[in-house]
Amino acid sequence: MYIDGVFSGGGIKGFSLIGAYEAIEEKGLHFTRVAGTSAGAIIAAFIASGYSSKEILSIMEEVDVKTFLDARKSILPAAIGKWIQLYWRMGLYKGDELEKWVGRELRKKGVRTFRDLPNGSLRFVASDLTNGKMLVLPNDLPKYGMNPDSFSVAKAVRMSASLPYFFEPVKLLVKGKPVIVDGGVLSNFPIFLFDEEKKLKKRPVLGIKLSAKESEQQNNKINNAIELFPALFETMKVAHDERHISRRHERNIIFIPMNHTVTTEFSISDEKKQELVKLGYDQTSSFLKKWSY
Numbered sequence: 001m002y003i004d005g006v007f008s009g010g011g012i013k014g015f016s017l018i019g020a021y022e023a024i025e026e027k028g029l030h031f032t033r034v035a036g037t038s039a040g041a042i043i044a045a046f047i048a049s050g051y052s053s054k055e056i057l058s059i060m061e062e063v064d065v066k067t068f069l070d071a072r073k074s075i076l077p078a079a080i081g082k083w084i085q086l087y088w089r090m091g092l093y094k095g096d097e098l099e100k101w102v103g104r105e106l107r108k109k110g111v112r113t114f115r116d117l118p119n120g121s122l123r124f125v126a127s128d129l130t131n132g133k134m135l136v137l138p139n140d141l142p143k144y145g146m147n148p149d150s151f152s153v154a155k156a157v158r159m160s161a162s163l164p165y166f167f168e169p170v171k172l173l174v175k176g177k178p179v180i181v182d183g184g185v186l187s188n189f190p191i192f193l194f195d196e197e198k199k200l201k202k203r204p205v206l207g208i209k210l211s212a213k214e215s216e217q218q219n220n221k222i223n224n225a226i227e228l229f230p231a232l233f234e235t236m237k238v239a240h241d242e243r244h245i246s247r248r249h250e251r252n253i254i255f256i257p258m259n260h261t262v263t264t265e266f267s268i269s270d271e272k273k274q275e276l277v278k279l280g281y282d283q284t285s286s287f288l289k290k291w292s293y
Contacts, residue, residue, distance in 0.1 A: 003204045003293070004033040005047070007040030008189040009182070010210035011163065012265045014039025015273050016256050018060060019280030020208045022053035027288045032203055035123040035193045037183040040208075041160035042102060045153055048122040049109040057277065059105055065266045070097040090179075091168030095158055098167070103154035114138045114156075115149035122153070124160040125183030125190045129169070130176060134186045135159075136193065144174045159183075191249060204293040207253040208284070254287045256280055 005024075007017050017040060024031075036044035046056050070093050103112075110116060124137040137156040138148035159170045160183045170180040183190070194205045256279060265272075 001028060001293070002030050002032045003206050004194045005031045005035070005044070006189065006191045006194065006205065006207040007034070007036035007043050008207075008209045008211070009036070009038030009040050009161075009184040010188075010258065011039055012065070012268050013210050013258050013276065014043060015060065015268075015276035016210060016258075016280030016283075017043045017208055018053060018057050019277040019282070020254060020256065020284040021047065021056065021280075022277075023281045023284035023288060024206070025053050026285075029206070029288075033121050033123075033194065035125075035190055036160070037125045037188050037190055038161045038163070039210075040189075041124040041157045041183070044122060044124070045102065045106060045111075045157050048117055049106050049111040049153075051105075051109065060273070061270070063101065065268065068093070068095075068098045068101070069266055070094045089168050091162070091165060093167050095162055095167035095170075098161065099154050099158040102157045103152065106153055111153055113148075113150055113152055117153070123190075123193050124156050125187045125193070126156075126159040126162075126170075127181050127183055127185040128178050129181055129185075130178035134183070135180060136190075144172060144178070146172070146174065191253070195249075205252055206291075206293075207249070208256065208280075209253055210256050210258055252291075252293075254284050256283045 007014075010016075021043065031047055034044040034047050036042070043056065046059075051059075072089065072094060106112065114122070123139065126135040126137060128135045137159065138151055141148045141151055155170070158167075159180045161167070162169055162181045164181045164185065167182075171177045172180060189207065189209050191205065191207045194201075
């Protein structure tokens with residue numbers, strides 16, 4: 001059976017998405033269109049390019065995610081250099097290594113630009129801070145005077161995964177040089193991308209979200225300015241999506257609760273990776289036993 005799929009962001013927690021994909025494959029479900037944000041964009045790109053869950057798992061087992069932490073070199077003392085780079089570059093790490101790695105893996109399947117994929121089969125969300133709006137890739141590229149057919153899929157993934165202050169923003173080389181960051185700032189779970197209003201859906205849409213249901217989520221504790229910032233950022237990430245998720249959508253969403261995994265835990269152990277994969281697999285398998293589509 002063919003379905004459409006949406007994968008949420010979550011950084012390192014995205015290993016659970018691989019387990020979810022494995023369970024979906026075992027159920028005999030196949031994706032026609034996929035969309036995602038940040039870590040979800042990486043998984044979506046691999047799926048659209050023809051990777052199986054076992055192939056993705058093999059890729060992720062081989063890669064040392066710490067290599068993505070490509071800090072710029074500086075002659076200044078480490079601590080001072082880090083904060084100066086953060087001020088001027090707006091990110092601790094360049095993000096080049098992430099883009100190069102995604103590009104290498106996609107090329108193995110013959111995918112370089114969006115022209116190499118079926119039309120409409122892959123979408124990402126990024127955040128255009130310069131113009132203050134959500135950027136849907138590749139659909140919105142013509143608005144920037146850019147041709148989707150010649151735009152790098154790996155570059156689009158990087159744009160969607162540029163976690164603010166962690167990775168440097170992407171600056172598009174077009175008029176105004178818009179600054180692009182992680183899509184999770186505006187939509188960490190873009191299930192709305194396949195929500196064509198007043199149209200009969202051609203296929204079921206299945207969402208995989210790296211968080212608990214809204215009714216089961218813990219409240220943010222805010223007692224000081226330091227606790228205010230993460231609460232502010234978390235609210236920006238989830239408020240738009242939670243408003244869009246209705247009962248109609250919720251029955252088609254796999255919620256994978258994340259308790260103690262940090263989004264930027266790039267020193268993650270192989271054992272923790274396997275735990276996350278298993279969590280995604282178990283939650284999805286349980287969901288699919290009851291899912292009526």
